[in-house]
Amino acid sequence: MHGDEKRHVPAATVPRLTLYLRKLRELHAHGVARVSSKDLAAMIDLNPAQIRKDFSYFGEFGTRGVGYEVPRLIAEITRSLGLDRTWNAVIVGAGLLGTALARYRGFADQGFRLVGVFDSSPGVIGASYGSGRVRAIDEFEAFCAQERVDIALVTVPAAEAQTTVDRIAAAGVRAVLDFAPVRVSVPAGVIVRQVDLSSELMILAYSLADDGAGGDVS
Amino acid sequence: MHGDEKRHVPAATVPRLTLYLRKLRELHAHGVARVSSKDLAAMIDLNPAQIRKDFSYFGEFGTRGVGYEVPRLIAEITRSLGLDRTWNAVIVGAGLLGTALARYRGFADQGFRLVGVFDSSPGVIGASYGSGRVRAIDEFEAFCAQERVDIALVTVPAAEAQTTVDRIAAAGVRAVLDFAPVRVSVPAGVIVRQVDLSSELMILAYSLADDGAGGDVS
DNA sequence: AGCTGTGAAACATTTCACAGCT
DNA sequence: AGCTGTGAAATGTTTCACAGCT
Numbered sequence: 180m181h182g183d184e185k186r187h188v189p190a191a192t193v194p195r196l197t198l199y200l201r202k203l204r205e206l207h208a209h210g211v212a213r214v215s216s217k218d219l220a221a222m223i224d225l226n227p228a229q230i231r232k233d234f235s236y237f238g239e240f241g242t243r244g245v246g247y248e249v250p251r252l253i254a255e256i257t258r259s260l261g262l263d264r265t266w267n268a269v270i271v272g273a274g275l276l277g278t279a280l281a282r283y284r285g286f287a288d289q290g291f292r293l294v295g296v297f298d299s300s301p302g303v304i305g306a307s308y309g310s311g312r313v314r315a316i317d318e319f320e321a322f323c324a325q326e327r328v329d330i331a332l333v334t335v336p337a338a339e340a341q342t343t344v345d346r347i348a349a350a351g352v353r354a355v356l357d358f359a360p361v362r363v364s365v366p367a368g369v370i371v372r373q374v375d376l377s378s379e380l381m382i383l384a385y386s387l388a389d390d391g392a393g394g395d396v397s
Numbered sequence: 398m399h400g401d402e403k404r405h406v407p408a409a410t411v412p413r414l415t416l417y418l419r420k421l422r423e424l425h426a427h428g429v430a431r432v433s434s435k436d437l438a439a440m441i442d443l444n445p446a447q448i449r450k451d452f453s454y455f456g457e458f459g460t461r462g463v464g465y466e467v468p469r470l471i472a473e474i475t476r477s478l479g480l481d482r483t484w485n486a487v488i489v490g491a492g493l494l495g496t497a498l499a500r501y502r503g504f505a506d507q508g509f510r511l512v513g514v515f516d517s518s519p520g521v522i523g524a525s526y527g528s529g530r531v532r533a534i535d536e537f538e539a540f541c542a543q544e545r546v547d548i549a550l551v552t553v554p555a556a557e558a559q560t561t562v563d564r565i566a567a568a569g570v571r572a573v574l575d576f577a578p579v580r581v582s583v584p585a586g587v588i589v590r591q592v593d594l595s596s597e598l599m600i601l602a603y604s605l606a607d608d609g610a611g612g613d614v615s
Numbered sequence: 616a617g618c619t620g621t622g623a624a625a626c627a628t629t630t631c632a633c634a635g636c637t
Numbered sequence: 638a639g640c641t642g643t644g645a646a647a648t649g650t651t652t653c654a655c656a657g658c659t
Binding site: 189190191192226228229232242243244245 | 652
């Protein structure tokens with residue numbers, strides 16, 4: 180209230196900030212200069228108070244009676260999310276999904292830089308993926324010692340996920356996005372998020388089976 | 398309490414059921430016949446009461462003093478999630494991600510059957526993706542009239558996501574898994590879930606930037 | 616008059632703690 | 638003695654409602 184005291188940010192707020200940022204960039208691209216929480220809420224289908232409260236955990240970005248300046252708000256959320264810098268990412272596992280992600284431009288748009296792709300299979304090592312070549316996983320530790328790696332995207336088969344993540348954590352990488360359909364455990368200080376296709380399909384199945392409709396599980 | 402009255406299932410319970418199911422199948426494959434909520438909780442890193450309460454929304458599956466029979470529990474959760482039948486899925490958008498998903502076996506393992514892949518680009522239509530060929534999106538409505546389609550996985554570019562989903566919903570498909578980084582709106586009765594890579598990366602960036610570690614946002 | 620920022624109320628979810636069965 | 642099933646308490650999140658600024 181009186182300075183830069185660190186407020187406690189609810190876990191549910193952070194994913195919403197990414198939605199706000201995306202919509203605000205879109206508004207900015209369309210030349211919109213100002214927006215109110217009411218307007219933004221209508222666009223994202225949320226309660227306006229939710230939006231104001233989410234912002235309030237990071238500061239006071241608006242003007243009473245007026246609303247929020249779009250560029251200012253973009254800058255503040257960008258900073259709040261830690262996107263005012265570049266994060267280096269690697270992909271471990273150059274299978275179908277791994278190579279699809281490696282070729283996906285739109286990484287860089289958001290301040291994420293793909294600095295390497297690794298695999299253990301000799302048949303894949305050396306293959307080209309757009310801007311580089313797949314490296315052997317055995318080079319991973321040496322690579323990390325040379326180049327800072329902030330985030331690892333893990334796209335190895337389920338059976339290899341845990342040992343892969345162990346290795347990644349041991350090499351000092353502190354954030355993992357796991358696409359394998361297994362929960363992995365990590366030492367304290369390492370964050371894992373999981374993107375789980377079969378889980379998502381099952382949740383949809385539940386909603387379909389449960390009732391004719393609106394069984395929303397989001 | 399006295400029959401098959403439909404209890405209200407919290408939205409947060411359903412994703413956890415998929416985790417239980419996966420772990421139970423693993424236990425079953427390893428020949429484990431019984432498990433207690435305490436043991437299962439330790440494996441998934443959850444509170445035992447959470448697990449018991451999640452189950453309780455669907456019935457009483459355990460035996461006091463003993464625990465849960467693994468096969469029985471698998472059967473009950475499978476049924477509760479609506480996985481005691483086959484669900485037909487299509488992929489719309491045969492780009493990098495779409496084709497990677499199309500080739501991904503492990504769909505069928507879970508009772509999901511990929512019955513078609515669609516795209517609008519002449520360069521891609523007719524291309525083979527393992528068990529079939531990419532169809533023209535213009536055939537989509539006719540296809541849906543012929544074959545039941547329960548779930549559509551949308552892997553088109555962001556700019557086309559909304560019109561694609563409109564078309565899918567109009568064709569009578571009631572569940573969508575959207576991989577495009579835009580929130581789409583749908584008529585009532587249609588369920589959308591979003592898998593959002595850049596949002597996930599931003600959430601990881603927040604956790605990394607925020608503090609040295611444990612800034613868990615899951 | 617209009618919109619933000621925020622305590623307080625309403626609602627949802629998780630965890631505790633224990634009665635009740637085996 | 639051990640473990641489930643579940644009310645009740647604790648915790649977390651969303652929404653309301655309004656004071657305070659422009």
